[in-house]
Amino acid sequence: MSMFDGKKILLGVSASVSIYKSCELIRQLRKEGFEVKVALTKEAQSFISPLLFESLSSNKVYTDVLEENSYMGVSHIELAKWADVIAIVPATAHIIAKLAHGFADCPVSLATLASDKPKIIAPAMNSKMYENIATQDNIALLKKRGFVFVEPMVGELACNSVGVGHIAEVEDIKEAIESLFFEKSLVGKTIITTASSTQEEIDPVRYISNHSSGKMGFAIAQMAFNMGANSILISGPSNLKAPYGVNRINVKSALEMLKAIENQIRLCSKNDIYLIMAAAVSDFKPKQPSAQKIKRQSKDMLILELEQNPDISKSIKEKYPHIKLIGFAAETNDLIGNATIKIEKKGLEFIVLNDVSRKDIGFDSPNNEVTIIFKDGKTKNLPLMSKKEVAYNILKHL
Ligand SMILES: Cc1cc2nc3c(=O)[nH]c(=O)nc-3n(C[C@H](O)[C@H](O)[C@H](O)COP(=O)(O)O)c2cc1C
Structure with a gap:
């Protein structure tokens, strides 16, 4: 059971060379639980046969305005009513112009004209076409009317040139569509989330770290954006893609993470800043990292002297008492006892407790089962669910 089960997307596809991206988008949306129906422009049908979209969406495809009754007996008005969101991917300069002018x-x-539902557009075109004042005016007009745009990137274009107009990544378009399904209850709040592990240098090629994948922190940062916050992600080394709409800052060590958090706090206005410490920060670091690679020595053992890293939550709370802190506790024993001590010691609003000794949840898993412990001693158990859903359930308490 996913949080998007049964939600309905009408995907409008126009005749861009990026049309193949819409096929992957359908696959990703359906994997998240969405139901997808597709409407194609006439020219789009010269690029890809409706049969492929029919097969990918498991739904009949809307191809002809004059043959509405053949569309499972449903008119364009009913199709527009059916959709929770209309997504136009890819959007040509031509379809954008048509939508802007009714x-x-x-x-x-x-179908778009007949709908009063949220609408999202992912433009794809040559940079001259994109930058043309006609296209820019049309985009501005649609934005003014509430259309959401997933901005194109600077990249290689079909015409063998490089410039702005390259369609956004499919994953980002999917995230942007998902974000339309959340109430913007965190507008006006800045949420700084830390994620992944830290790396503490032993020498230029070796480090101490841990197994944290960063998935939980990344999911929180994404959800904070979805719920309307100014979302900042400060991440230790991770291969995960930057979440859509989130300002990602990369760091390596615990000290770098602390500095990056302080920089962001200084850049933010005073009010409503939350720090969610989902990173697994190394408690210890080598006291004297070697400037040169340590060579295998004649003796059998290498003794590393470790010293404590600063306690990031505690340091931040002492220096910036107005920041509201949410902690994560990755415990393997005496879960509730250890977590409760941390709430008091670090001045947390609440703590999210993970049992990392379980293999089916925690560190690298896409799912998690956590208990939230509040500072007044109340607890809330969240059953096994995706990290995305855990993120939503955590952020609901801010
Ligand atoms: C191979 C090819 C690729 C094209 N790619 C794009 C594109 O990426 N973006 C765009 O705005 N127009 C592109 N065009 C031009 C559109 O297909 C043309 O403007 C068409 O009328 C758009 O129709 P539609 O918006 O109704 O689908 C392309 C044309 C061809 C032949």
């Missing part, structure tokens, strides 16, 4: 001469423009 045209209704193809399945995509007709």
